[in-house]
Amino acid sequence: MPELPEVETTRLRIAPELCGKKIMAAELRVSKLRVPVTAGLDTLLTGTTLRSIERRGKYLLFDCESGWLLLHLGMTGFLQLLPADTPHGKHDHADLLFENGQLLRFHDPRKFGTLLWVSGDVYRHPLLAAIGPEPLSGTFDGAYLYAATRKRAVAIKQLVMDSAVVAGVGNIYANEALFRAGIRPDRPAGTLTLQECELLAAQVCTVLAESIAIGSSFRIVGAGVAYHPLDFNVYGRGGQACTNCGANLEELRLGNRSSVFCPVCQK
DNA sequence: AGAATTACCTGAGCGC
DNA sequence: TGCGCTCAGGTAATTC
Numbered sequence: 617m618p619e620l621p622e623v624e625t626t627r628l629r630i631a632p633e634l635c636g637k638k639i640m641a642a643e644l645r646v647s648k649l650r651v652p653v654t655a656g657l658d659t660l661l662t663g664t665t666l667r668s669i670e671r672r673g674k675y676l677l678f679d680c681e682s683g684w685l686l687l688h689l690g691m692t693g694f695l696q697l698l699p700a701d702t703p704h705g706k707h708d709h710a711d712l713l714f715e716n717g718q719l720l721r722f723h724d725p726r727k728f729g730t731l732l733w734v735s736g737d738v739y740r741h742p743l744l745a746a747i748g749p750e751p752l753s754g755t756f757d758g759a760y761l762y763a764a765t766r767k768r769a770v771a772i773k774q775l776v777m778d779s780a781v782v783a784g785v786g787n788i789y790a791n792e793a794l795f796r797a798g799i800r801p802d803r804p805a806g807t808l809t810l811q812e813c814e815l816l817a818a819q820v821c822t823v824l825a826e827s828i829a830i831g832s833s834f835r836i837v838g839a840g841v842a843y844h845p846l847d848f849n850v851y852g853r854g855g856q857a858c859t860n861c862g863a864n865l866e867e868l869r870l871g872n873r874s875s876v877f878c879p880v881c882q883k
Numbered sequence: 884a885g886a887a888t889t890a891c892c893t894g895a896g897c898g899c
Numbered sequence: 900t901g902c903g904c905t906c907a908g909g910t911a912a913t914t915c
Contacts, residue, residue, distance in 0.1 A: 617908065650891050650910080674909075691908055692893080707893090726892045728909060743911090770886065779910075787908065871887080873908065 618689040620751070620784030621827035623674045626695050628828075630720065631669045633697060637714040638665045639680070646709040646727070650690070651743075654733040661685060661712065661733075673747050673783035675730075677738050684738040690728025696721045748782045751821050752828075756782050758814025765805040765813060772808060773801035774871045776820065785820060787873050788851045789827070793819040795850045800882045801875040802868060850876040 618626070642658040654660070664680040671677065678685035689695070698719045704711065710722040710731060722729070734741050749755040764781050765772070775781055776790045785793070794801050796819040799812055808816070849859045854867030858878040867876050 619909090688909080690892090690910085724892095725894065726908090728892065730910095768885080774886095777909090872889095874906090 617691045617786065617788070618674065618694065619786040619789055620674055621789070621824055621832045623676060623689060623784070624671055624828050625831055626689075627669050627671050627676055630695060630697060633716075633718055634666050634714055634720065635668055636665065637716050637718070639663065639712050640715050641711075641713040643711040643713075644709070644731075645704070649709075649724075649727050649729055649731060651730045651732065653731045657685075657731060657733050666714070672739065672744050672750070673779055674786075675744060683733055683735040686730065686732040686734050686738060686741060686743065687722070688730035688743075690724055690726060690730070692726040693722065693724035693729035696723065747779050750783050751785060751824055756817055756821065758810060758817045761817045762808070762810045762813040765808050768805040770805055771802045771870045772799060772805045772816070773875055775805040776816070777871075777873075782820065784824070787875075788848070789820070789823050791851045791876055792823050792848060795877060795882060796823060798882050801870060801877050850878065852876070 639661050640663075642661040644653060644658045647653050647655075660683065661680060664682055667679040667681060669676060669678055674688060676687045676689075678687065698721055700713055700717045700719050702719055702721070704721070707725045708721055708723050709727075709729075712720040714720065722731070730743070732741075732743075738744065749760065761782075765775060768775060773790050773794060776785050776793070777787065791801065793816060797812065797816040799808065799816055850865055853865050854874070854876045856865055857863070858865055858881060861878065861880045863878055863880040865876050866879050867874060869875065
């Protein structure tokens, strides 16, 4: 599922191709995503020039002069750059045709994605206004995490995945960062020491940065789904051997999300 | 206020 | 082959 690194990889790939280009046509084939698609979005987009593509958490922000296209990939969404005349298939919900003949296509089987038009200051939009610091901006560090965890009884993994605490950390990277930091996912957040918070914050940043550096992506390849080139230590490996000590990795559910950890390496 | 739960959605994988 | 079931989970809304 696309998390922050996959969204950033997408941005880095499409921005050089599309920025500065005019949107000649827009086609929407869906109106009912989890958040209703802005009515008339195709008309609003057509004729505008894409100035830049920014990212906030897992949201992509397309600066279209007269307003912003706010896009979220949800769990199963991805963007493709295709030749202009590529026929659309099932779950191809939106097309943007650019003046250089490139087609930007949004595909999302589970419809957890978001397509919204925002005029004015996009960062003040309710979906973005309450998002916590960007993990790669330097503002998310041990001191911040320590302060955010005080008197919090919720499991540390759930807290790290709370977008109001830090932007863009989903289930996969929360599991991996906790493994690297040697901290059990079900530890009450308030029990972490400052030292542990520093370690965890650093590992969150590191694992995300590594994944972006590798060019982690998410898209359909053939009949299956290709994930991240990054090798996971714990995610999806419940019951298998710990890559560090060989013990059997345990699995539990926190907030209805699967969590995998090493009972020996993580305290 | 914080914590827990629910809703949204469809493909994959499973047992029968 | 196909039916019914469970699972996957990002995020906002709702409830406790």
